[in-house]
Amino acid sequence: MIEVQHLTKRYGKVTAVDDVSFRVEKGEILGFLGPNGAGKTTTMRILTGYIPASDGRAIVAGYDVFDRPIEAKRRTGYLPETPPLYPDMTVREYLDFVARIKGVPASDRKGRVDAVMARTHCADVAARHCGKLSKGYRQRVGLAQAVLHNPDVLVLDEPTAGLDPKQIIETRELIRSLAGDHTIVLSTHILPEVAQTCQRVVIINHGRVVAVDTPANLTARLKGAETMYVQVDAPGADVPAALGRVAGVTRVAPADQRGAPGAYEVESERGRDVRRELAREIVTRGWGLLELRPMRMSLEEIFLQVTTEEHAEEAARA
Amino acid sequence: MRNIIALADKELRSYFASPIAYIIIGLFSLLFGWFFYVYVSYFLRQSMQMQFGGGGNMNVNQAVIRNVLMNASVIILFVMPMITMRTYSEEKRSGTIELLLTSPVTDFQIIMGKFLGALGVYVAMLAVTVLYVAVLFWYGNPEWRPIAAGYLGLLLIGASFVAWGLFLSSVTKNQIVAAFLTFAFFLMLWVINWIGDSSGPTTQAITSYLSITEHLDDFTKGVIDTKHVIYYLSFITFGLFLTAKSVDSERWRG
Numbered sequence: 333m334i335e336v337q338h339l340t341k342r343y344g345k346v347t348a349v350d351d352v353s354f355r356v357e358k359g360e361i362l363g364f365l366g367p368n369g370a371g372k373t374t375t376m377r378i379l380t381g382y383i384p385a386s387d388g389r390a391i392v393a394g395y396d397v398f399d400r401p402i403e404a405k406r407r408t409g410y411l412p413e414t415p416p417l418y419p420d421m422t423v424r425e426y427l428d429f430v431a432r433i434k435g436v437p438a439s440d441r442k443g444r445v446d447a448v449m450a451r452t453h454c455a456d457v458a459a460r461h462c463g464k465l466s467k468g469y470r471q472r473v474g475l476a477q478a479v480l481h482n483p484d485v486l487v488l489d490e491p492t493a494g495l496d497p498k499q500i501i502e503t504r505e506l507i508r509s510l511a512g513d514h515t516i517v518l519s520t521h522i523l524p525e526v527a528q529t530c531q532r533v534v535i536i537n538h539g540r541v542v543a544v545d546t547p548a549n550l551t552a553r554l555k556g557a558e559t560m561y562v563q564v565d566a567p568g569a570d571v572p573a574a575l576g577r578v579a580g581v582t583r584v585a586p587a588d589q590r591g592a593p594g595a596y597e598v599e600s601e602r603g604r605d606v607r608r609e610l611a612r613e614i615v616t617r618g619w620g621l622l623e624l625r626p627m628r629m630s631l632e633e634i635f636l637q638v639t640t641e642e643h644a645e646e647a648a649r650a
Numbered sequence: 651m652r653n654i655i656a657l658a659d660k661e662l663r664s665y666f667a668s669p670i671a672y673i674i675i676g677l678f679s680l681l682f683g684w685f686f687y688v689y690v691s692y693f694l695r696q697s698m699q700m701q702f703g704g705g706g707n708m709n710v711n712q713a714v715i716r717n718v719l720m721n722a723s724v725i726i727l728f729v730m731p732m733i734t735m736r737t738y739s740e741e742k743r744s745g746t747i748e749l750l751l752t753s754p755v756t757d758f759q760i761i762m763g764k765f766l767g768a769l770g771v772y773v774a775m776l777a778v779t780v781l782y783v784a785v786l787f788w789y790g791n792p793e794w795r796p797i798a799a800g801y802l803g804l805l806l807i808g809a810s811f812v813a814w815g816l817f818l819s820s821v822t823k824n825q826i827v828a829a830f831l832t833f834a835f836f837l838m839l840w841v842i843n844w845i846g847d848s849s850g851p852t853t854q855a856i857t858s859y860l861s862i863t864e865h866l867d868d869f870t871k872g873v874i875d876t877k878h879v880i881y882y883l884s885f886i887t888f889g890l891f892l893t894a895k896s897v898d899s900e901r902w903r904g
Contacts, residue, residue: 343903380752381751381752382748382751382752382901383901383902384901384902402754402755403754404751405752406754408752409750410748410752412744412749414744414745416670416744416745416747416748416749417744417746418660418664418744419744420663420667420668421660421663421664421667425663429656429659429660430749430753432652432653432656433657433750433753433755434658434753434754435754437890466672477749528678528768584660624819629660640859648861
């Protein structure tokens with residue numbers, strides 16, 4: 333449904349997006365993840381035909397966004413970072429205007445506007461001026477505007493930014509309910525959001541794609557080494573040395589400074605569970621085993637790891 | 651065409667949804683009315699004296715309408731920048747330009763929509779003044795042709811303002827800057843022929859051709875000269891062309 337090939341965007345000497353390629357299948361929700369300034373918005377603006385790319389191609393719903401902009405735009409709904417509302421218009425007037433310029437036939441217009449307002453839960457503010465809406469309603473009207481002409485593709489730039497937790501949950505549910513009929517690309521810098529709404533994640537940093545996978549696979553793939561958190565009660569004993577001799581253990585390091593005394597992070601070879609051996613070792617030495625658990629990497633850590641690896645590579649190349 | 655109408659309609663509504671249109675139309679009518687009153691009373695005094703002195707007839711068209719329309723063109727110099735300043739600047743500042751540029755409409759349609767919307771406000775403004783002129787028909791019998799020609803001239807000069815106002819609004823996010831650029835640009839064209847005889851004949855020919863009021867003069871006399879119509883039309887087209895270029899280059903620069 334969306335195909336992006338070697339997309340590059342340069343502003344003078346600055347490269348905002350550098351050779352980005354990815355595909356999104358029909359009905360899929362793709363998460364675009366990256367720190368602020370990573371090039372998410374720029375990529376989305378290229379996809380929606382707001383700005384042209386310096387290099388590469390983007391094909392949306394079968395139409396090249398540069399060669400056939402009108403056809404591509406007709407099939408794309410876009411919610412920019414700030415919902416593009418006209419403060420002087422009422423919500424209904426605004427949606428009616430958007431329906432007109434998006435090419436919704438006059439006979440369907442009222443029905444579409446009503447249906448979309450009901451779906452995005454903004455029917456109760458239909459007669460209010462857009463300039464007087466709360467942040468949550470602005471976002472909903474923005475979303476209503478994006479789905480109004482029933483586009484094949486939805487591009488949502490940080491759809492939950494600035495909302496309160498309840499609104500965030502509602503918006504996520506709404507987005508999930510839209511998938512299937514629509515192919516969705518959404519950007520965020522909030523990690524749990526990706527895990528909860530998206531089937532696939534593209535991690536982007538400094539304008540480059542650093543990883544593309546499902547949230548589950550990313551977690552698994554990036555785990556690298558297995559890490560255990562161990563806390564023992566063994567005053568005076570050389571715990572790291574003893575644990576380091578256990579078969580399969582590659583590294584023993586004190587857990588972070590705030591941790592209780594005797595807390596260690598024990599890394600082992602990939603795919604090897606060393607919990608039994610560790611427990612036996614500790615018990616046979618007569619120490620007290622207070623805690624032993626595997627440490628799971630959260631998406632935050634994965635994200636940091638991926639983006640810093642990228643940094644290291646860059647430094648090595650330079 | 652459907653898109654142009656939708657966009658023009660939106661522009662026109664937004665003028666009338668805010669106080670802008672009412673203030674502009676109200677103050678323009680007030681100033682126009684004042685000039686009208688001054689010239690009519692002057693005309694009455696003069697023609698009274700002439701009757702007693704046994705002189706010839708005075709012409710309403712020459713003495714009142716021509717002067718009033720020329721003065722109206724001065725008022726629009728101040729008023730038009732206020733109409734056009736928001737066209738692009740406001741959309742850029744508030745981010746709604748992103749909606750327009752990602753909708754299945756062409757740049758040309760957006761520009762024409764904005765052009766017609768702003769022109770609509772201007773036409774509404776002129777329409778109010780027709781009421782004053784109607785008074786003359788009630789009490790006298792002026793010739794209607796020179797009046798129609800004068801209004802055509804005003805329409806063309808106003809459309810030129812709108813076209814260039816759009817362009818100057820598209821270069822900045824700041825409405826005040828847009829308004830001032832438009833005002834300064836047209837003031838320059840207003841006074842460019844004041845250099846007059848003190849320059850050489852070539853310079854004089856060029857400056858008087860560029861002068862935007864010089865071309866209005868014949869219209870207010872009731873003469874529709876193709877030369878002047880072409881001047882205004884090419885001026886309008888050039889302004890709209892620059893707007894299109896500006897919007898497009900903005901897109902490349904991001």
